[in-house]
Amino acid sequence: MTPKTQADRAHLQLREKILSGELAPGMKLRVEHLRDMLEIGASPLREALSRLTSEGLVVLEGQRGFRVAPISLDELKDVSRIRKLLEGEAVRIAIQNGDEAWEAAIVSAFYRLEKAETRMAEGEADFTEWEKRNREFHDAIVSAANSPWLQRLRSLVYDQHERYRRLSKRQMGRLRDVQREHREILDAVLARDVEAAVEASCRHIDNTVTGLVKLYADREGVDSGAGADGETASLVKA
Amino acid sequence: MTPKTQADRAHLQLREKILSGELAPGMKLRVEHLRDMLEIGASPLREALSRLTSEGLVVLEGQRGFRVAPISLDELKDVSRIRKLLEGEAVRIAIQNGDEAWEAAIVSAFYRLEKAETRMAEGEADFTEWEKRNREFHDAIVSAANSPWLQRLRSLVYDQHERYRRLSKRQMGRLRDVQREHREILDAVLARDVEAAVEASCRHIDNTVTGLVKLYADREGVDSGAGADGETASLVKA
DNA sequence: GTTGCAAAAAATATCGATAAAAATTACTTC
């Protein structure tokens, strides 16, 4: 899983910095600056930025360089709607195809996620680990959907969604609910109840979104992470 | 619509060559060779290849260079299934949102498509034009689905599907049926009958697929376009 | 005849520098 090429490394590092908000939405990405930051040449850096552009985390305007993809309330709603569509379908297929090993992997991922949640509630762990395990749990469920393209698109949209989630650190007031939602999904999946599982998944996404929307509506903007220079885009006007 | 940068140009040219089959599936893409072919430097070329990789038209293996994405019967089925999912949802939303100008644009695109079909049946035009207008017709329908992400993903999958279609030039034996199918979609859309339109769209895709599957099953492989060097991947074993 | 290793060849990935374009600044003119 270790990056084999310089471009891979830059891609991973930039992706993490964007998802975490260290590179704030709308921020200008100056090549020279990033070169120093990542200690890398111009060619692999541009290659990494190109990939991120295809993934929708970076935008490239004509001959005016790269910048971090802006965020907006509209896009959050859009991303969520599409994520429901893809995740729902993935769950549907996965339940039809999954075997016992698949069930076991889900249970295992759920266990690790719960642990992380507990640890976080006690202030022992950070969000990064929770995000990682949350992704692993959801990945485990849809892993049985033997549809490479669905996986691929779902992963793309999941990244977008994760970004919005991570941009608001205060999300975790609702931790208890999230835990319950995850259990609902788990139960429905293990019971092989397709419709219940799809519904629970969509509800899970909806809840996250309404939480975020409320949060954003309250403060009319996002706190930019550790963005050094470059303007920070407001969520509502972006 | 004219490419502003060298990387853009290379991206467009390569994309067209891959979709048309001039660069055959599985074929090795030697940088030096492409440099001469497109008269371009290494950096923008790699940038273009990176984008195509993100779009799934090119694959990049570790440190062993690029090659044209292989094709397979399984992937054709996968792409079609996902395309039905996305196209169906897009039609659903578009019908809800579309206004009169939208309807007019669809009728116009349909008219041009029919013209092209007639002209092609008389041997006056080539597939390239038909493909273009076919895409424009389907684009016109979903253009009212104000969901950037759905549009984006749909476009990605459409490209994949188009590639499989164009790799088999003999597809057009079923031209009459295709024409009728397009009319069915048109009628259902204009009548604002969501379910009928979605069903017609999915049936349309299904028909294309079964046609292609039959074709591929018959000859157990694909005729590679004008692929110069590099091995051609067989469809079934790839 | 095949297997293993070493050297050569080829191709990829990367760097440093240059050319082209956009943004900024300063200046002139009304």
Added chain:
DNA sequence: GAAGTAATTTTTATCGATATTTTTTGCAAC
């Protein structure tokens, strides 16, 4: 004083060349 224009500066996009890595070729040993 504002607006338009020309020159400067900054930044991007591109090129040519180099260093790694992979693949091929050749040779020797079993």
